Amino acid sequence: PVFVKRAKTARDNNRDLGLCRVLLAELERHQDAWPFLTPVSQKSVPGYRKVIKKPMDFSTIREKLVNSQYQNLETFIIDVNLVYDNCEKFNEDNSEIGRAGHNMRKFFEKRWTELLKQT
Numbered sequence: 001p002v003f004v005k006r007a008k009t010a011r012d013n014n015r016d017l018g019l020c021r022v023l024l025a026e027l028e029r030h031q032d033a034w035p036f037l038t039p040v041s042q043k044s045v046p047g048y049r050k051v052i053k054k055p056m057d058f059s060t061i062r063e064k065l066v067n068s069q070y071q072n073l074e075t076f077i078i079d080v081n082l083v084y085d086n087c088e089k090f091n092e093d094n095s096e097i098g099r100a101g102h103n104m105r106k107f108f109e110k111r112w113t114e115l116l117k118q119t
């Protein structure tokens with residue numbers, strides 16, 4: 001009958017933590033990861049603290065992952081994308097660090113969609 005609820009097809013999140021570990025390891029060893037490996041020194045980069053409200057970097061993400069501070073894949077992806085959004089905000093597209101950010105974002109998008117497609 002029309003009022004019978006269709007069971008929601010929730011995705012299986014049991015592998016998410018492992019996915020985050022695999023993805024982060026791949027980001028950390030990417031050749032264009034160097035601008036993003038550690039927090040931007042807000043002392044030695046004029047204006048950074050004022051312009052970038054939510055700094056993020058791969059070592060901070062690693063720390064949060066190790067301390068179980070990510071509830072799910074979504075909150076992990078939000079932090080990774082924050083790294084790239086901050087980079088776009090602070091750097092010209094046509095700069096070494098700007099290009100590195102675009103390359104890393106492209107790589108990340110490709111890898112997490114590939115890994116999520118795996119059964």
Ligand SMILES: CO[C@H](O)CCc1ccc(O)cc1
Pocket residue numbers: 035036040045086087090091097
């Ligand atoms: C992820 O790197 C940050 O966007 C800082 C970029 C930057 C730092 C110092 C400079 O002289 C120029 C750009």
